[in-house]
Amino acid sequence: MDELRYPIGLFTYEGPYTPEQRTQLINNLALIPGQYQQAVEGLTEDLLEIPYREGGWTIRQVVHHVADSHMNGYIRTKLALTEANPTIKPYEEARWAELGDTFHTPIQESLNLLQHLHVRWANVFRSMQEADYQKTFFHPGSQQSVTLDHQLGNYDWHSRHHLAHIMSLRERMGW
Template identity: 25%
Template structure:
């Protein structure tokens, strides 16, 4: 498989990885934060959903426009002002899945030379479409690992709580 095919497959697989990483998570586990400046599983999923919405525009800008400006966004501000902590995780997962599928279908249909087209990201600088797609694939993979760590921290927290609970007569 070529590098492009490998990257497109990693990109496509992001929806599956995200869904698998959240399988069985419910209730307080979704909202548990492993530290004061850490995100909950719910917040991570909402962030990825919104990031994929941004990717919809960026992919199309690079594919269709000459060297477009790709505006950065502040994920922390979005999490606060878009109230990630109260959003429905099922809707965020479904939105991510639909957008990722649509993006993947578009990317598969583009000629290979489209992946060398560039845009200027306001923080990261000059990016090719291939760089953008690879970065989006890695972004999901990194957050899936974060979800796994958060869920492990939650299980440890619950285990410690159970160990400290008084014995029932």
Template identity: 40%
Template sequence: MNDQLYDLESLRFPIGEFQKPDCITQGNLDTWITAIECFPFKIKELTKNLSVNEVNWIYRPNGWKIKQVVHHCADSHINSFVRFKLALTEDKPVIKPYEEHLWAELTDGLDDDLTASLQIIEGVHARWVLLLKSFGEQELKKQFIHPATNKTLCLEEVIGVYAWHCNHHLAHIEQALFYKGQF
């Protein structure tokens, strides 16, 4: 970036890290579900006119290219949707983690064409939001166990995490576009 100073942590977390409220309210849930619902439109709008050169821009030094961010969101949100369904149909299941940084390096994670991942995001989010909007108190309290952290997560919190995840990666794409990938 030509002698410009930047804070690597701010580039990594442009909207900050997820902060769980002490008490999750219906207002929080409504805001989070809306963020998840709007994500397919927002990511499509941000990326629809990008050239092959532009989808290869990175959002920070040693960060992913825009195309990897988009493909990652498809991968991550598929996994999250499945985790929600597991939590709804099993008693505190242990979910399967995955190596997202390695997935981003696979052929499909390096594809310059974003179409398939944008279609996956649109379809997964349509079904996910339908499911989320049907939740009552019982569903919101369902849990799963993440073996990487050995932490039990409640679905109401995970809704917030994924709303944050959507906005986090939209900010990464905006950042790559603002800096024109020049790190």
């Protein structure tokens, strides 16, 4: 496995989670926006244009991607809570990372969005009952139904995965 591409490894669902594990995952979700803010602190516009690995996204693209992905994740969570196994709309994340807003929007906008979004998302997860974590949405890409328990673990991983991209680049570059 490519350490630069998957610095914390691939996601493995180890659920169903206990209530205590979920509390920790939700707390992680609530704290991650501040960790991204710290990770990019002091980086110039030129440094934001450096890819975290050869052939990978720039730091700018990573930050905007996390906001895009987590908005989709939040919506999917709410759909699963309000509909019976709804089919979600996949999106072409690599193509989204190439759209003009990625290159012309300051990353602080996505960092602010993440801060506010994660407050809402964490509050949704905190308000859920035990049975709600077994509610599902159908992902046509994988042809599988995904539980909200799995979704919580996956986005905890996703948050740390991309944060590790930024932090490992900073470490390698001595920033």
